[in-house]
Amino acid sequence: MEQFFQQTINGISLGSIYALIALGYTMVYGIIKLINFAHSDVYMLGAYFGYVCMTSFKLGFLPSLLISMVLCTLIGVMIEKIAYKPLRNATRIAVLITAIGVSLFLEYVTMAIAGANVRSYPPQTGILDQSFNIGSINITMQQIIIVSITIILMVLLQFIVKKTRIGKAMRAVSLDSDAAELMGINVNTTISFTFAIGSALAGAAGIMVGIYYNSINPLMGMLPGLKAFVAAVFGGIGIIPGAMIGGYFIGIVEVLVSGYSNSMYRDGVVFAILILVLIIKPAGLLGKNTREKV
Amino acid sequence: MLEIKNINVHFGVIHALKGISFTVNEGEIVTLIGANGAGKTTTLRTISGLKKLTSGNILFEGKDITHASAQERVKLGISQSPEGRRVFSSMTVLENLELGAFLRKDKKKISDDLKMVYEHFPILADRRKQAAGTLSGGEQQMLAIGRALMSRPRLLLLDEPSMGLAPLLVQEIFNIIKNINKTGTTILLVEQNASMALQVADRAYVMETGSIVLSGTGEELMQSEDIKKAYLGG
Numbered sequence: 130m131e132q133f134f135q136q137t138i139n140g141i142s143l144g145s146i147y148a149l150i151a152l153g154y155t156m157v158y159g160i161i162k163l164i165n166f167a168h169s170d171v172y173m174l175g176a177y178f179g180y181v182c183m184t185s186f187k188l189g190f191l192p193s194l195l196i197s198m199v200l201c202t203l204i205g206v207m208i209e210k211i212a213y214k215p216l217r218n219a220t221r222i223a224v225l226i227t228a229i230g231v232s233l234f235l236e237y238v239t240m241a242i243a244g245a246n247v248r249s250y251p252p253q254t255g256i257l258d259q260s261f262n263i264g265s266i267n268i269t270m271q272q273i274i275i276v277s278i279t280i281i282l283m284v285l286l287q288f289i290v291k292k293t294r295i296g297k298a299m300r301a302v303s304l305d306s307d308a309a310e311l312m313g314i315n316v317n318t319t320i321s322f323t324f325a326i327g328s329a330l331a332g333a334a335g336i337m338v339g340i341y342y343n344s345i346n347p348l349m350g351m352l353p354g355l356k357a358f359v360a361a362v363f364g365g366i367g368i369i370p371g372a373m374i375g376g377y378f379i380g381i382v383e384v385l386v387s388g389y390s391n392s393m394y395r396d397g398v399v400f401a402i403l404i405l406v407l408i409i410k411p412a413g414l415l416g417k418n419t420r421e422k423v
Numbered sequence: 424m425l426e427i428k429n430i431n432v433h434f435g436v437i438h439a440l441k442g443i444s445f446t447v448n449e450g451e452i453v454t455l456i457g458a459n460g461a462g463k464t465t466t467l468r469t470i471s472g473l474k475k476l477t478s479g480n481i482l483f484e485g486k487d488i489t490h491a492s493a494q495e496r497v498k499l500g501i502s503q504s505p506e507g508r509r510v511f512s513s514m515t516v517l518e519n520l521e522l523g524a525f526l527r528k529d530k531k532k533i534s535d536d537l538k539m540v541y542e543h544f545p546i547l548a549d550r551r552k553q554a555a556g557t558l559s560g561g562e563q564q565m566l567a568i569g570r571a572l573m574s575r576p577r578l579l580l581l582d583e584p585s586m587g588l589a590p591l592l593v594q595e596i597f598n599i600i601k602n603i604n605k606t607g608t609t610i611l612l613v614e615q616n617a618s619m620a621l622q623v624a625d626r627a628y629v630m631e632t633g634s635i636v637l638s639g640t641g642e643e644l645m646q647s648e649d650i651k652k653a654y655l656g657g
């Protein structure tokens with residue numbers, strides 16, 4: 130039982146990361162129906178930006194987190210402007226292939242600049258190095274910080290989407306972009322903003338993974354990216370709370386599987402879940418089973 | 424108020440609008456009627472800036488808006504209730520109406536206009552917390568019109584407001600359109616329901632496969648033998 134709780138706590142930490150990445154996938158899909166393959170590389174860049182802040186500039190965790198989020202925001206908006214915007218009226222497959230191209234581009238540019246080797250985040254000191262026990266369950270301060278920051282970001286996101294003008298514009302564009310335009314909503318600005326928010330969240334996830342697992346590399350986005358995508362599909366792609374639930378679900382399942390059986394199965398199980406979701410409820414947990422509109 | 428000058432619009436190789444010209448004067452209700460695929464919706468979408476034209480000009484209150492963005496046109500006072508209603512289904516009625524006022528900052532006047540919309544459509548006031556997608560077809564149509572009114576338009580474009588509605592409701596919608604016009608909003612009305620449209624309209628244009636083939640006052644066209652045969656069922 131204690132092992133179960135311990136694993137669940139680890140799973141919640143990992144799930145926070147997946148949830149943050151999944152939000153970016155789901156919001157972008159919601160608004161332009163694109164699976165933004167480059168999103169997982171923005172997460173990777175977030176880890177690198179955090180690394181540079183903490184090693185070269187010796188900044189603390191929080192300033193590094195903020196800088197990493199800001200830089201990822203800029204990168205995300207740039208990707209949209211340069212790669213996707215010119216393709217607004219192109220076929221979806223063309224945009225999808227472009228997204229894969231952007232993803233490879235970011236991975237190999239990072240490799241060219243930073244090298245292909247794994248790099249280690251500096252050892253955390255002070256509060257980030259602490260941990261405490263409840264019974265025999267060990268909780269690290271890093272886990273608490275990851276989960277708290279994730280929750281803060283999610284609350285903030287909900288506030289933006291539900292209450293602010295731009296958030297309402299985001300929802301309107303994702304529901305019906307023509308109708309949104311008739312309201313006087315600038316669809317391009319709204320799409321940029323969506324990329325900005327998704328990328329900021331991915332940046333936060335990147336640096337938090339850096340301090341949590343210590344090692345980063347230019348291809349680190351691939352697997353978590355895929356899993357976060359599964360999480361988004363699990364919760365219902367395009368649905369914000371779905372991505373949150375999906376992220377935590379996938380994170381917990383993955384950790385429990387590797388804890389209780391062979392850790393080699395953990396990735397397989399995640400993709401088995403994807404297949405099951407696609408068979409049983411293709412629209413995802415919170416999705417309505419409607420046929421795709423043309 | 425609105426001058427359409429020889430506009431051409433293409434969808435790839437399809438020549439959807441073949442050099443059409445017409446005008447809408449301040450205070451009028453002008454209707455655009457014609458068979459399926461004639462190009463009525465395309466005309467309204469072009470006026471709203473959702474569809475780019477190949478050539479020609481659009482003037483609004485003397486100003487050339489041919490290349491203005493959709494947002495600028497809303498700001499200038501052109502608003503549209505699109506074909507098929509297109510309400511934001513998972514948002515509430517109130518949120519839909521508020522989005523109609525997206526570009527406005529004058530909170531006080533917005534809430535006055537909200538009251539005005541509720542006066543035109545009392546049912547929307549009862550349903551304001553309900554998701555728009557759960558409204559009946561007629562209620563959604565009212566919401567689409569109400570939403571378009573929330574930008575305080577000088578020119579209101581209505582694309583088939585009677586589509587799919589029961590006869591009684593059609594009558595009601597047309598009465599409301601007349602009322603909206605009486606309060607000073609100029610209206611360009613696209614309709615399949617030609618007889619109703621001609622009754623309320625000051626003037627009318629008839630479209631056929633991308634061209635305007637006939638025009639006149641509502642009454643004139645109602646008497647026309649061609650129109651009777653083609654659109655009024657004998």
Ligand SMILES: Nc1ncnc2c1ncn2[C@@H]1O[C@H](COP(=O)(O)OP(=O)(O)OP(=O)(O)O)[C@@H](O)[C@H]1O
Nearest residue numbers: 434437439457458459460461462463464465466615
């Ligand atoms: N997105 C599009 N792509 C290609 N062709 C289009 C598109 N939209 C409209 N068309 C074509 O343009 C022509 C005019 O269409 P439009 O929708 O303007 O007709 P309409 O008069 O509104 O018809 P209805 O009464 O059925 O609504 C049609 O031939 C239609 O097939």
Ligand SMILES: [Mg+2]
Nearest residue numbers: 463464465506
């Ligand atoms: Mg039409």
